[in-house]
Amino acid sequence: MALSWKLVIDSNNAPALADFWAGALDYEVEDPSTLIERLLAAGHVGEEAIIEHHGRKIFRGYAAIRHPEDPFDETSGIGRGRRLLFQDVPEEKSGKNRLHIDVHSEPGGLDALVSRLEGLGATRVREVDQGPAGHWWVMLDPEGNEFCAA
Known part of the structure; x- marks a missing residue:
C-alpha cells in the first residue's frame, strides 16, 4: 500500500511563502481557522500560538497549501492529498537545496x-x-x- 506524504519546506515567513507557492501552483492556502477557534475555546492553545493572515487565524510559524481538487478535512482545512507545508525555522538558508x-x-x-x-x-x-x-x-x-x- 502506498504511503501518504507532504513536502515540508523550512521558511522565514511561512504565510508569505505559502501565498507565493499557492499562486505559483494554483493551489489553495489551507484555512485552519475553524480548528483554531475550537482549540482556543477549549483552552488547548493560547493566543500566543496564533496570528492573523489575510483576515484568517493561522498557527504561528506554519502555513500549508493543497491541490484544489484533492480531498481535505472540513474542520482543520488540512489537505489529504498533494500538499506543501511551510514551517518557520530560526536559521537562514545556507546552501543549495537538495x-x-x-x-x-x-x-x-x-x-x-x-x-x-x-x-x-x-x-x-x-x-x-x-x-x-x-x-x-x-x-x-x-x-x-x-x-x-x-
Missing part, C-alpha cells in the same frame, strides 16, 4: 509561466537549453529556494 520543485508550463508557454512567476516574486537565475532534451529556467522563490520552470 530537493526542488519543477513547475511545468503548457506546451509553448514557458515565457508566460516565467513572467507570471516573476510577478509573484520569483527571480530568474539562469536559463538551461539542452535542445531536444529540454529547456527550462532555474529560479528562486521569494526566500531564495531554488526551483525550475519548464
